[in-house]
Amino acid sequence: VIRINADRLLRDLKELRKFGASGPGVVRPALSPTDVQSRHWLAERMEQAGLAACIDGIGTVLGRSRQAGKAVLIGSHTDTQPTGGWLDGTLGVVYGLEIARAAAESNAVAAIAVDVAAWSDEEGEFSSHLGSRAFSGEDMAPTLAEARNRQGRSLAEALATAGLTDHPLTRLEPGRHVAYLEPHIEQGGRLEAAERRIGVVTSIVGIREYKVCFVGQQNHAGTTPMAIRKDAVAGLLSFAAALNGVFTRLAEGHDTVWNIGRIAVSPGAPSVVPGRAELLLQFRDTDTRQLRRLERALADLVEEANRGPIGVAMEMIDQPVEPAEMDVRIIDCIASAAELLAPNQWIRMPSGACHDAQILAPHLPAGMLFIPSIGGISHDPAEDTSEDDIVLGCRVAAEAVCNILHGHR
Ligand SMILES: [Zn+2]
Numbered sequence: 001v002i003r004i005n006a007d008r009l010l011r012d013l014k015e016l017r018k019f020g021a022s023g024p025g026v027v028r029p030a031l032s033p034t035d036v037q038s039r040h041w042l043a044e045r046m047e048q049a050g051l052a053a054c055i056d057g058i059g060t061v062l063g064r065s066r067q068a069g070k071a072v073l074i075g076s077h078t079d080t081q082p083t084g085g086w087l088d089g090t091l092g093v094v095y096g097l098e099i100a101r102a103a104a105e106s107n108a109v110a111a112i113a114v115d116v117a118a119w120s121d122e123e124g125e126f127s128s129h130l131g132s133r134a135f136s137g138e139d140m141a142p143t144l145a146e147a148r149n150r151q152g153r154s155l156a157e158a159l160a161t162a163g164l165t166d167h168p169l170t171r172l173e174p175g176r177h178v179a180y181l182e183p184h185i186e187q188g189g190r191l192e193a194a195e196r197r198i199g200v201v202t203s204i205v206g207i208r209e210y211k212v213c214f215v216g217q218q219n220h221a222g223t224t225p226m227a228i229r230k231d232a233v234a235g236l237l238s239f240a241a242a243l244n245g246v247f248t249r250l251a252e253g254h255d256t257v258w259n260i261g262r263i264a265v266s267p268g269a270p271s272v273v274p275g276r277a278e279l280l281l282q283f284r285d286t287d288t289r290q291l292r293r294l295e296r297a298l299a300d301l302v303e304e305a306n307r308g309p310i311g312v313a314m315e316m317i318d319q320p321v322e323p324a325e326m327d328v329r330i331i332d333c334i335a336s337a338a339e340l341l342a343p344n345q346w347i348r349m350p351s352g353a354c355h356d357a358q359i360l361a362p363h364l365p366a367g368m369l370f371i372p373s374i375g376g377i378s379h380d381p382a383e384d385t386s387e388d389d390i391v392l393g394c395r396v397a398a399e400a401v402c403n404i405l406h407g408h409r
Contacts, residue, residue, distance in 0.1 A: 002102045002112070002398040006391040009098040012045065013390070016078065016094060017086040025381025026086045029149070030079035030121035030130070031059055031158040038078060042093070042118055049101040051116060057167040058140065059120030059159065060131035065100065067113035070408050072401050073177045073364070074099060075117030075132075076184055077356060079125065085185075085383020091371070091390070092183040093118040099398045112405055115177065119356045126155040132356035134169050136363050172363055178408045179330050180364040182357040183397045185385055189376025190349055197389055198338040198346035198396055199370030200331060204358045205255070205284040205350060206291050206323035208316070210298065212239065215311040218267065218275030232277040233265055235310030239301065240279065246297050247283070254290050255350050258283035286323045286350045324358040330367030330404060337399035338369070342392060369397060 019038035020028035028035045039061050046053035051063030061078075065071050076092025096116035103112045119131030126147040127133075134140050147155040159165050191199050216230035240260055247258050259282050266276040281298070285291050298314065305312040331348070338346035349370070357366045371393035374384045 002099060002106055002402060004098050004102045004391075004394050004398050006394075008101070009094060009391065009394055010387060012097060013087070013090065013094050016042070016090055020080065021086075022083070023381050024086070025383070026080050026084055027082065028078070028080045028084070029082055030123065030125040031155075031162055035059075035079055036162040039118065042078065042097075045097060046100075046116060049097055050104045051100055054170065055164060055167060056134070056170040057159070057164055058130055058134045058169055059162065059164060060135060060170060061118040062170045063097070063100065063116040065113035065115055069113055070178045070405065071113035071115045071176055072404055073115045073117060073180045074183070074397070074401070075119060075180065075356065076182050077120075077122030077131070078118045079121055079123050081123050081379050083381060084123070085378055085380060087185045087383055087385055087390075088187065088378055089122060089184070091185055091385075091393070095183045095394045095397050098394055099401055102398065103401070112401065114401060122356055125149050126158070128354070129356055129359045132359040135172055136359055137171055140169065177364055179327070179404045180357060180360045180366040181330070181334075181397065181400060181404070182355055182366070182368045183393055184355060184368060184370055185378060185383070186370040186373045186376075187353050187378035188373065191347070191370065191372040192374070192376060194347055196345050196347050197372060197392055198342050199349045200335045200338055200346060201326055201351050201357075201368035201370060202331060202348050203286040203326055203350050204324045204355060204361075204368070205286050205352055206288060207282060207284050207318075207321040207354070208291055208295060209280065209282045209318040210314050211317045212236075212279050212281060212302065212312065212314045214239070214277045215313075216275050216309070217273070219273040221271045221273050224273055229273050230275075230309045231273050232310055233274045235305065235308065235312065236263065236277040236279060239305050239312065242305075243281070243298070243301055246301060247294065250290075250293055250297060254285055254287065255352070256283065256285045256290060256294065257352060258294075280317065284352060288323055291320075291323070321354060321358070324361040324366070326357070326361065326367050327365035329407065330365050333403035333407065334367050334369050334396070334400040337396045337403055341396050341399060367400070369393065369400070
């Protein structure tokens with residue numbers, strides 16, 4: 001077994017929280033001065049833990065075990081949303097640090113190699129999953145040339161300011177890693193509702209995003225009779241109602257979720273029949289076939305709506321994100337660790353949020369474990385988890401690492 005030090009784990013989590021602390025939350029967007037400072041702090045901590053640490057040309061901090069032989073890679077991200085919480089991402093990175101440190105201290109398992117990664121820009125300040133994409137071998141030149149944050153600062157400039165321009169990119173070393181493990185807070189309320197303390201992730205959702213536009217005829221809202229007006233908003237509302245009905249039927253027996261997150265109306269005045277309206281629709285599921293069914297249903301609804309007086313058109317507005325299955329053997333390694341340390345207090349569950357594990361899953365056998373988020377709250381300064389759950393999660397992750405490496409002896 002790897003015996004983790006609970007006090008040291010909590011101390012490091014709280015230490016890292018100080019970089020960008022803002023009330024209970026953390027403001028540490030990728031490659032901001034605070035984020036860069038925290039990466040140097042982390043690299044130093046990794047060195048103290050006996051790892052060979054570097055910050056690569058995209059901002060990822062990688063700590064490599066000096067042990068020869070197969071390694072487990074534990075990782076997550078340390079950047080936050082513009083106003084984020086203190087555990088999203090950070091938890092998995094500090095678990096990795098503590099597990100690497102504890103493994104090095106334990107004579108019985110001194111031969112266990114644990115590498116630790118803090119990926120750059122998971123949250124998409126410049127471009128989502130930047131670090132894990134680079135590590136997976138994606139050609140980063142187009143992103144480096146184009147990506148900018150909301151303030152218009154270019155990624156290339158941010159990297160130059162951080163002094164990282166000449167740093168090489170770390171890439172996945174073929175044959176080195178037997179698994180990628182990403183512990184993370186749940187960021188939802190399933191575990192709490194089920195009164196469980198560990199979630200063993202089976203798959204991560206894929207995402208589709210569409211814009212649907214409605215074009216009618218702008219006109220006087222007093223003088224245009226109801227029977228002849230072409231009201232774009234009336235078209236949008238009946239379309240949205242029909243969509244909810246169809247998606248509700250299709251979602252039966254699936255983990256499908258969908259959201260109309262934005263509605264815009266033009267010109268937007270009480271005395272004017274709206275000539276244009278649009279909605280942004282996002283839907284997620286862990287099954288690609290289900291995503292295709294939903295896409296077909298959406299296209300059918302658009303076609304049907306187009307037979308009426310309002311013109312309806314749809315377009316995909318973001319690159320589709322494909323679902324990722326976690327590796328069955330890694331799932332079993334995490335599940336048996338959970339059963340040992342938290343018997344009957346864990347469940348298997350999908351992840352409704354995206355994670356770096358999704359990017360790495362096609363390249364390495366990947367697995368994730370969740371610990372509960374109090375009140376299901378995340379991406380918010382109030383995000384929190386009880387210290388007992390934080391410690392338990394790290395113990396389960398450490399045990400899972402032993403299980404994974406044991407299978408490779
Ligand atoms: Zn995260």
